[in-house]
Amino acid sequence: xxxxxxxxxxxxxxxxxxxxxxxxxxxxxxxxxxxxxxxxxxxxxxxxxxxxxxxxxxxxxxxxxxxxxxxxxxxxxxxxxxxxxxxxxxxxxxxxxxxxxxxxxxxxxxxxxxxxxxxxxxxxxxxxxxxxxxxxxxxxxxxxxxxxxxxxxxxxxxxxxxxxxxxxxxxxxxxxxxxxxxxxx
Numbered sequence: 001x002x003x004x005x006x007x008x009x010x011x012x013x014x015x016x017x018x019x020x021x022x023x024x025x026x027x028x029x030x031x032x033x034x035x036x037x038x039x040x041x042x043x044x045x046x047x048x049x050x051x052x053x054x055x056x057x058x059x060x061x062x063x064x065x066x067x068x069x070x071x072x073x074x075x076x077x078x079x080x081x082x083x084x085x086x087x088x089x090x091x092x093x094x095x096x097x098x099x100x101x102x103x104x105x106x107x108x109x110x111x112x113x114x115x116x117x118x119x120x121x122x123x124x125x126x127x128x129x130x131x132x133x134x135x136x137x138x139x140x141x142x143x144x145x146x147x148x149x150x151x152x153x154x155x156x157x158x159x160x161x162x163x164x165x166x167x168x169x170x171x172x173x174x175x176x177x178x179x180x181x182x183x184x185x
Contacts, residue, residue, distance in 0.1 A: 002102040005109050013112055013144040014105050017152040021159075023098040030091035037084035044077035079173050086169045094162045101155035108147040115140050 004010065004018045051070035054063060119136045122128065 002099060002106070004102070005106045007109055007113055009112060009141065009144075010109060012141055013109055014148050015145075017148050018105055019098050019101050019152075019155060019159075021094075021098045023095040023102075026091045026095035026098065030088045030095070033084040033088035033091065037081045037088065040077050040081035040084060044074055044081060047073045047077060083169055083173045086173075087166055090162055090166045090169065094159065094166070097155060097158045097162065101151050104151035105148050108144045108151070111147075112140050112144040 001022050001024050004014060047070055051067060051074065054066045054070060058066060116137065119133060119140070123133045123136075
């Protein structure tokens, strides 16, 4: 899990904007859905083999009823596989969104400190007054806060969309994901 870099001015620049979500937990949950999709595919293949046998070996109403029941089971298992596969992908996207936001916020802090270091050097070399250095600091803090704010807004927008898509996929299956995916990127 990516942690917030703790430097001077961290609270001033980042404040409470740093996502508290665990990107690794999202990846672990994604893997559990990949595993579930694989199990559904295995069960679907077994059901398909049974249906093929039933169709070839049985005749009459019993065969027709058994074949129809197996066909319905195969459809259910295919839907389950698709649902788990879609949710796994969305969870990976959510993890990547968390990583991107945390990385951008940490980079905003690092950029602030790099620029402040340059400002301290310039202040010493050029004999700045304290007021000049404070003006530069104020502007650099504002830049850092703006960068963090933009990262948080982007994160929140994507996270909300992804969470809604995950919930929709769990309830309605993967067909709804294709309809909603245009709003995620």
